[in-house]
Amino acid sequence: MxxxxxxxxxxxxxDMVLIGVGDEFTEKKGKNTKEEILQAYQKVMDLVKRKPWFLVTxxxxxxxxDAGVNSFFVVAPCGSDRSGNVVTNEDYDESCYLSQWQYYRNxxxxxIGKKLCILxxxxxxxxxxxxxxxxxxxxLYNQKSSMIRIHSKLAQVPEEIQNRSICYDENPVKFLNTL
Incomplete structure (x- = not known):
């Protein structure tokens, strides 16, 4: 397959999809262009368009x-470059994301008890x-869940969840854009 x-x-x-986006999905590491990243986000949205989803980045x-992902279903606890409120700043204001974090937790x-796919x-x-x-x-705790992990160097998962996981040792942006 x-x-x-x-x-x-x-x-x-x-039944539902939880999406996690990490630092390999940025321009910062020099492996992806802005256009490639935006295109990859669109691929992700196409994959989940018929499912309830939430994205954590x-x-x-x-x-x-910028990719047009519905911000109502996105939480970015590390902040935003545009607002200048970023977790690495000395004056980072954590309260900016807390209401969205609570929505995500809800x-x-x-x-619970649903078939959850974690991407x-x-x-x-x-x-x-x-x-x-x-x-x-x-x-681990939701036995009806599964994980798809895509990372160029750290795609492995703990042994306890291997039987419900699919791992790809690839740059996730390039991987999605070649699908």
């Missing part, structure tokens, strides 16, 4: 919004407590 078929099948079989580049609670794109070890570790725990 081709990768796109595997991914589409997992998403189609799910540690990226501050705001490209998720959404995540609604996935993790380029999430490495930058802020692992925001996406990577909580997503793994979600798959």
């Amino acid at each position: 081709k990768p796109i078929e595997q991914i589409a099948e997992k998403i189609q079989q799910s 540690v990226n501050t580049d705001d490209l998720v919004y 959404w995540l609670t609604s996935t 993790e794109l380029g999430v490495g070890m930058a802020y692992p407590s925001v996406i990577r570790m909580p997503f793994e725990r979600t798959v």
Whole structure:
């Protein structure tokens, strides 16, 4: 089965989709252009268009919004370059994302007992407590869930969830754009 078929099948079989976007989905590492990233976001939205979804990103580049992703279903706890409020700033104001984070937590609670597909794109070890570790725990505890992890170097998953995971050792932007 081709990768796109595997991914589409997992998403189609799910009730809901949780998307995590990490730093391999940016221009910062010099591996992707803005145009490639915007196109990859569109591919993701095409894959999940018939499912309830939510997207969590540690990226501050705001490209998720430039791609036309519905911001009502996006939380970016590390901040925004445009607003100048970024987690690495000394005066970072965490309250800017907290109401959206609470909405995300409520959404995540609604996935209990449902077939949840977690699509993790380029999430490495930058802020692992925001996406990577909580997503793994979600798959571990929700026995109806599955994970698709795409990362060029850190695509592996813990042994406890391997049987419900598909991992691709690829740059997620390039991978999605070649599907």
